[in-house]
Amino acid sequence: MKKTASKNAVRREDAFRDAAKVFSSSYVNMVQAKGHDFLEQGYTGSLVSDSEGNRLLDCYTSGAVFNLGRKNTAIIERFKRAIYETDQGNFVMPSQEKALLARRIAEFMPGNLDCVLFGVTRGESMDAACKLARGFTARPELITVDGGRYGESGFALSLTERPGKEQFGKLIQAVKVIPFGDVEAARSTIGNRTAAVVMEPVQAENHCRTADAGYYARVKALCESTGAKLVFDETQSGFGRTGTRFFFEQTGVQPDILIVGEAITSGMFPMTAMVFTPELKHFFDIHPLIHLCTFGGHDLGCLVAMTALDEYDRLEPWKNAARIGDRMVGELSALAEKNGSKIVSIAGKGLLLSIKLAAEDLARRFCAAARAGGLLVNIGETDRTTILIRPSLLISDEDATEIFNAITRTLEAV
Amino acid sequence: MAERVSVTMDKQERDYVQHLFGKHVSWGQVRYLRCAHLDVYERARKGCTFSDAVSGERFYDCFSSAGCFNVGRGNSVIMDTLRDALDGYDMGSYGILSEAKVNFARKLVSLCPGDLNKVVLCATGADACAGAIKLAKGATGRNDVITMNKAYHGHEGFSLSANGKDYYKELFLPLMPGFHVVDFNDLEAVRRLAGPNIAAVVLEPVQGEGGIHVATKEYITGLRKICDEHGIMLIFDEVQTGFGRTGTLWAMEHYGVIPDIMFTAKSISGGLYPNGAVVYREVEPLVGYVEANPQFHTSHSGGTDLGCIVSSAVLDYLVENRVWENAAAVGKRFKEGLNEIWEANRDCVKEVRGLGLMIGIEYKYEFLGALMADCLARQGVWAAYSGNAPQVMRFQIPITASLDEVDDLLRRIRAAVKAMRWYLIPLLPLARVPLIRMILDNIHVQIIAFNLVRDVEEFVLGFLPKKQGVRS
Numbered sequence A: 001m002k003k004t005a006s007k008n009a010v011r012r013e014d015a016f017r018d019a020a021k022v023f024s025s026s027y028v029n030m031v032q033a034k035g036h037d038f039l040e041q042g043y044t045g046s047l048v049s050d051s052e053g054n055r056l057l058d059c060y061t062s063g064a065v066f067n068l069g070r071k072n073t074a075i076i077e078r079f080k081r082a083i084y085e086t087d088q089g090n091f092v093m094p095s096q097e098k099a100l101l102a103r104r105i106a107e108f109m110p111g112n113l114d115c116v117l118f119g120v121t122r123g124e125s126m127d128a129a130c131k132l133a134r135g136f137t138a139r140p141e142l143i144t145v146d147g148g149r150y151g152e153s154g155f156a157l158s159l160t161e162r163p164g165k166e167q168f169g170k171l172i173q174a175v176k177v178i179p180f181g182d183v184e185a186a187r188s189t190i191g192n193r194t195a196a197v198v199m200e201p202v203q204a205e206n207h208c209r210t211a212d213a214g215y216y217a218r219v220k221a222l223c224e225s226t227g228a229k230l231v232f233d234e235t236q237s238g239f240g241r242t243g244t245r246f247f248f249e250q251t252g253v254q255p256d257i258l259i260v261g262e263a264i265t266s267g268m269f270p271m272t273a274m275v276f277t278p279e280l281k282h283f284f285d286i287h288p289l290i291h292l293c294t295f296g297g298h299d300l301g302c303l304v305a306m307t308a309l310d311e312y313d314r315l316e317p318w319k320n321a322a323r324i325g326d327r328m329v330g331e332l333s334a335l336a337e338k339n340g341s342k343i344v345s346i347a348g349k350g351l352l353l354s355i356k357l358a359a360e361d362l363a364r365r366f367c368a369a370a371r372a373g374g375l376l377v378n379i380g381e382t383d384r385t386t387i388l389i390r391p392s393l394l395i396s397d398e399d400a401t402e403i404f405n406a407i408t409r410t411l412e413a414v
Numbered sequence B: 001m002a003e004r005v006s007v008t009m010d011k012q013e014r015d016y017v018q019h020l021f022g023k024h025v026s027w028g029q030v031r032y033l034r035c036a037h038l039d040v041y042e043r044a045r046k047g048c049t050f051s052d053a054v055s056g057e058r059f060y061d062c063f064s065s066a067g068c069f070n071v072g073r074g075n076s077v078i079m080d081t082l083r084d085a086l087d088g089y090d091m092g093s094y095g096i097l098s099e100a101k102v103n104f105a106r107k108l109v110s111l112c113p114g115d116l117n118k119v120v121l122c123a124t125g126a127d128a129c130a131g132a133i134k135l136a137k138g139a140t141g142r143n144d145v146i147t148m149n150k151a152y153h154g155h156e157g158f159s160l161s162a163n164g165k166d167y168y169k170e171l172f173l174p175l176m177p178g179f180h181v182v183d184f185n186d187l188e189a190v191r192r193l194a195g196p197n198i199a200a201v202v203l204e205p206v207q208g209e210g211g212i213h214v215a216t217k218e219y220i221t222g223l224r225k226i227c228d229e230h231g232i233m234l235i236f237d238e239v240q241t242g243f244g245r246t247g248t249l250w251a252m253e254h255y256g257v258i259p260d261i262m263f264t265a266k267s268i269s270g271g272l273y274p275n276g277a278v279v280y281r282e283v284e285p286l287v288g289y290v291e292a293n294p295q296f297h298t299s300h301s302g303g304t305d306l307g308c309i310v311s312s313a314v315l316d317y318l319v320e321n322r323v324w325e326n327a328a329a330v331g332k333r334f335k336e337g338l339n340e341i342w343e344a345n346r347d348c349v350k351e352v353r354g355l356g357l358m359i360g361i362e363y364k365y366e367f368l369g370a371l372m373a374d375c376l377a378r379q380g381v382w383a384a385y386s387g388n389a390p391q392v393m394r395f396q397i398p399i400t401a402s403l404d405e406v407d408d409l410l411r412r413i414r415a416a417v418k419a420m421r422w423y424l425i426p427l428l429p430l431a432r433v434p435l436i437r438m439i440l441d442n443i444h445v446q447i448i449a450f451n452l453v454r455d456v457e458e459f460v461l462g463f464l465p466k467k468q469g470v471r472s
Helices: A002-022 A025-033 A073-083 A096-108 A122-137 A154-159 A183-189 A213-226 A278-286 A299-315 A317-338 A360-372 A397-413 B011-035 B076-085 B099-110 B125-140 B157-161 B187-193 B217-230 B286-292 B305-320 B323-344 B368-377 B403-431 B434-441 B443-461
Strands: A040-044 A047-050 A055-058 A115-119 A141-145 A175-178 A194-199 A229-233 A257-260 A272-276 A343-349 A352-357 A386-389 B042-046 B049-052 B058-061 B116-122 B144-148 B179-182 B198-203 B233-237 B261-264 B276-281 B349-355 B358-363 B389-395
Touching (some): A025 B286, A073 B076, A096 A299, A115 A122, A115 A278, A122 A141, A122 A229, A122 A257, A122 A272, A122 B125, A122 B157, A141 A154, A154 A175, A154 B157, A175 A183, A183 A213, A213 A229, A278 B011, A317 A352, A352 A360, A360 A386, A360 A397, B058 B403, B076 B305, B099 B276, B125 B144, B125 B233, B125 B276, B125 B286, B179 B187, B276 B286, B368 B443, B403 B434
Parallel strands (some): A141 A175, A141 A194, A194 A229, A229 A257, B144 B179, B198 B233, B233 B261
Antiparallel strands (some): A040 A047, A047 A055, A257 A272, A352 A386, B042 B049, B049 B058, B116 B276, B261 B276, B349 B358
């Protein structure tokens, strides 16, 4: 037993040395500083294992991707069969796989978000959304809110607030940033040159920041009166994460375009999508193949996603997320009250929760100590004083208790 | 039920699939592909062919999803690898290391020439293109980028800004300032622009969507020299040309030139699981920049555990079978055959060009793209014309094709050209009138006209007795 453990430790050290060489040593150092100095090896349900066989409760889920837990059995079974039925397909061609998934997505979505363009990365889907809005409205201006994060591709990065962005020179032009939640700023900025207003209704990486309930409705009304299109990015808040299928249902405001993330396959296949209203599809009807993605609408991925959507409908994980999320918010809020010097606040909905700590260094130490205590978490990318709690939506009450206990222990340790 | 995919489809079911696709994705796409007889529903993918779910006919796949199937379609080694990997893996957690990720990255750089020793894992070609341009901009601290006329690097914001065809850009302006488009193979044009404001020169060594234009050796060596003189990063897009397509593992090997940054995707996926990568030289200022900014380009969908396991298997397969040598040998025979077709049809074929199994025929008229695609489809050859040059028909069959298969393919192409010549009897004289040629070249006119022909054809065929058996 001891021999195996030391052998695995050597393997890990070798892999980290190779990673420093082939990726970068600063990347490896950064990973290690967060306590993520292990090789991910094996995972199931709400757990992930490291190369030494230690089991961690997965409260990272690769950024709210593994909503149905790690390695959902039904999806894997279908995936295995699908490998021998189809492949990527020639991407320009309509296929039965793409058509059936498109219909399935239309059935799954609330409201009249009936149309879809498939992507692979979140950023690419956001870029497609900006292009669709510009193309459809024949207007240049893109308005977004501060603190947003949409991906690393050209349009998405131009809308994103992140350090180092200036290194990439002049990005997409005609982009304006307004304060999130500021109705007056929205009113004075959204106009007849505006193609789209883009936001995450929940800024997950920014301490799960949301706006007042009325804000979304006011922005939607401004979009309708000016002809601009409203784009919501629900990469992290979608597919049940916040206690409803999509967070926008809680706002009472349906966007014209919705970005959904890799949770569409529950992390079994790299797929994202831009979902939009039939009105907007007219643009793709008269401009076929104007936006292409070789791996987008991958026929094999379509079959995987269809099974994942069936699983979402069968399991309705949003109900569990709402129930356990409410409980966890209550418990974490009480913990925050008792630890005012360390915890600044608790935010979030359902199982997309954020703990804001007193300092960035404290968040980093918390992340590392949590891992030592059997909990895998990550730091918010935008607000780096935050720790995000986003486990599988299917966690049990016992898992929730264990997560809370681990957080309590970690807090004591840092 | 929702996940069921029919092994075969009758016309009614096909019409329903088209209805769904049109309703939820794009009617325009359905009509556009139907006009060139490219509306085939793929089944039974094997080697360099697939069958049509409706007719049962077998087609040579001369598009290969723009060069994704270098290990052949339905490759059991890659399929079994993915199936087995599903017992232990999923996408994995972004930002957390795994042996799958590290092993793949090491394997990839071990196959790259020179000091191309460093990797950024990505998800798609466009994602990798964005990563490559960001790396060049960040490392040099410069903004401007030189890119090529007719170039194609993807549709996200960076790659779209670098695209060499206005059609893809003009509806989405304003994009990123500072992208200078020059003619491919025009070294003087690059020399005129080269200076302290230029971060990178980006090009495909063989332009794919641009119409299979092969860079000359003088051009590539000249670019290397200019870039060295001005501290400019030379970036090769090997998304289509990589992994053996041109007869060497990388197209750069034909030129003996190593770029500062190279990006790749498509065939790295084995046609089964998306993946991509940026590979860059272990030199300054690149290494220093990445060390200072390890997260300059993050890709949650890229470098997944399953993707890396599949990609590693693809690399092993390519190396074990030296697939690029097959591409060179089979490509030589194929090109010779296409040259014979060119010789016999000089009134309508302008040129044959390419490297390995990345070959294009350029016609003298743009409208021949859709017409020839239709004629080829009727001979069991599924080929798509170039997105940025409709007058060029691309032939990019999986590079595992045998000489016998290529001989059979050439026979079918010859028959298709023969059939096309009947259409040319009235069309060629008409095409000499500029206004008529403009109308014929218009894609919207083609969509209406060819769809009408298909409608009439299907109506008439509906009265004829059904064909027995399946043409092989």
